[in-house]
Amino acid sequence: MIAAAHLQTPGIYWLSILPVVVLAGSGVAIVLTRAIGRNSAVVFPVSLVIAAAGVIGAAVLAVFQWVDVERNGSSGGPYTAIAKMVVIDRFGIFLELVILGATALALLLSIAYLQRQELPRVEYVALLLFSASGMLIMATANDLIVVFLALEILSIPLYVLVALDRSRLSSQEAGIKYFVLGSFSSAIFLYGVALVYGGTGTTTLFAGGRSIAAFLSGNVLLDNSTLLIGLMLLLVGLGFKVAAVPFHMWTPDVYQGAPTPITGFMASATKAAGFAALLRVLYTAFASYRVDWAPAIWALAVLSLLVGSIAALLQSDLKRMLAYSSISHAGYVLIGVQAASSRGRESALAYLLIYAFMVIGSFGVITVLTGRGDDDHTIAGYRGLAAREPLLAGLLTLFLLAQAGVPLTGGFVAKLGVFEAAEASNEYALALIGMLAAAIAAYFYLRAVIAFYSAPEGAEPDAAPARRRIRIDPWSGFVLLVAAAGVLVTGFAPELVFHFARQATLIG
Template sequence: MIQTVLNTIPTPSFEYALLSPILIMFLAACLGVLVEAFFSIEKRRFAHLIIVFTSLLFAFSAVALQSGPKGRALAASGTVALDGPGWILQGTILLVATLSALLFAESKVDPLGDAFASRASTLPGGEEEKTVTKLGWTQTEIWPLFTFSISGMLLFVTANDLLVLFVALEVMSLPLYLLAGLARRRRLLSQEAALKYFILGALASGILLFGSALTYAYTGSLEFGQISNGISSANNSPGLLTAAIALVAVGMLFKVGAVPFHQWVPDVYMGSPTPVTSFMAGAVKVAAFGGLLRVFYVAFGALVWDWRPLIWVVAGLTMVVGSVIALAQSDFKRMLAYSSISNGGFILVGFSATNRPAIAAVLIYLIAYAFATVGAFALLTLIREQAGESSTLIRWKGLGKKSPLVASLMSLFMLSFAGIPLTSGFTAKFGVFTAAISGGATALVLVGVLASVIAAVFYVRVIILMFFSEPIPDGPFVVVPSVFTTIAITASALVTIILGLFPQVIIDLISSASVFLR
């Protein structure tokens, strides 16, 4: 009896090689926890740096080695799909996360140490805080949290099963909630941001889970391929399916910060330590859109005619609301947060077509945006005042005179965000608009062009402030970073320029790999 039952349950397969990038990051996180437990406080930082950067390198090599046409397969009993988009997303996440890790590691720009609170448990502004700061302690737990989050992302973009997707979402998000609350400066703002992010994130996760349950109820499966088959074959109670799609969509759209699920973005981006913000705007954004792409194209691909209008509405709203509210922002971080929202809208425009170029366009947009945004945040960490980073835009007047290099690089990223040709932003926008036109969403593209015109105004305003205004007397100063931040900025700038000047190589590479497995 027992034997027969056991025979009906297939032995789960587990393809270690294919899953190695995820496993490497997960292992690194566990090692990090051990370091916290067994290493003395002075040695921890060094040990973490070694572990994190080595694991990132290994994981990326694992992606690079296996991502060829032969390495595309389902793994872990079909619950993880390592296909072209999956590998590309994993690779992008690892690269962008590496840049963020470099910012995490920077400890030279702030005289007090890195960007994180010396002891997160101390009362903000209290005596104890001063003591531990003076002792030079650092909160090294950020490193395992960071690596756990990355392993969650790598799984999230390849998850081929709603339950795995949910678990991955939590593994990716929970460390982020904590990281958001660990800023060294303006700690109350940071803690507030963390709490908000957590509460709203929990709500969204709940909605996603509910949607998954409804999907299971309708199709009898959680695996994307099966869901797709179930949708095609079943023809009863479509209301249930409608609710399922909407709820899953909300859970995912929250993570990407699409309107009307965007309000957390400005508060959280502003409150979090800037390296963490760069991580959220870069790697997390890539992961969230990667997951969204797979869910909609693979699991709900058969219903494209149903969900497409929904995406149109959300994309249009997101672009317009994000761009227009950004116009009124006086804080750079907050402006970038709205910019991140509106860029999310542009990425959603690419969802208007389901063909291969459309998927490639979305992937290219993600790459272009992620690198530019990390670069912009990295530069922000260098523009400082006595009390920390100087993010009030009006104080940046005449920055171009104090540091032409920083101001020029910032201008480069701003121009890229604005989609000016010969920068990566243009290639990206061009791709998604082309895709949308071929998918018949011409009206949406018109909205997109209008929104990008509006958006250009606030991006260029930053340039005008920096170059066309007289410096204010006690304005911010620009610090010289260590090699960590320098590498991060250089790499982002290079990607931004190369993807603008010679995009064809990358377009070809990605186009050839833009097919989902199901």
């Protein structure tokens, strides 16, 4: 019999997980509020206040960690905590802040939308916070099992959120497709964890003593096939989450069917969380196996870029087109990942931050434009938008042009960053394919923009445009303003983003 007194429990350094605790705690508080307040009218406003407190509190703590980690008295730099399960470095904190920003914008965007679509509002807010707390765990996970748990904590609420609109069959269909394929990818990821565990005897990513990184740098394996198969299965699992081709099949359906603010949230925050895990696994644990994983990432990047941009050309639905464009954006980030250098890390981080602004802005405008029901997003239906809604059409044009990578917008800066990283690592072919994909992509973004500024089909040329102005609610207006400012500021002053991205170093 094992005496309990002999069990060594790990010390818990609470500051390291405090942002997650605060965010998840605010989600729990909202669920309790709902249980206590039942259907009272104040429950939703109260839950919004709690959510705001949670997100802002977590962000403040993350900023504090950002400052604290470099002047940490005991270790003076990035450190691991809680039996090496969690790592605190500026890389993770940078992505935590991106995720929290995207969560805040998605929440603000949802307030009027939830009212319009008559969705269960309080549950929606709580689920969004739970999902976001999973993403925060993912950004700071230092153990493959923690990565797996984070993957599930972020996915399970998302399955529900995607399927939440019970009045639309498309939402439920998207939910079940996301659920089946998401669980499939999680199971594959877990099998990868098991094989890596079998190959190295540990699941800790990076730490002194016992960890995958230490094991691989200290030992030369005679037969590393188990380990390599495990690594490839990990890539498959994470490839699903970041929507890289050939693991992208779910993306168009889910992005199209999900409630539009959730689509924006998935495209920005989930992608950031997925890449956080991908970068950390490849750059810290498997840094010495670069020759093995770099070709795989190369192939994923090329396929994502080409399939994403070419398939987007064929779409007639705006949300679906943006889904394929988000697949090609994953390809650009993968260019940065493939570089396997500090330049590559920097450019991937900057790309994720700028892309969050662009994509939340795009889906933000679409959210504002949806009336009751969220199904009709054909590009043909957006013809003549500029005559009806000059302001919203102008904003959507800005966001689409930024995604296309037009100079003086953040999108250009982001793309330039990953191409420079690829060139610095002598990956000229990859950079060239990226530029080619950007040229193809420019065509479908411009096609949508031209539709906004042309007359609607069947309209008489002289007829005065029907001026049925949509009132932009203040919260959505604020989101659009922030997103537009983000896109423009990063475009004019790229140094601002890259300054912080450069400081966002990984442990080790």
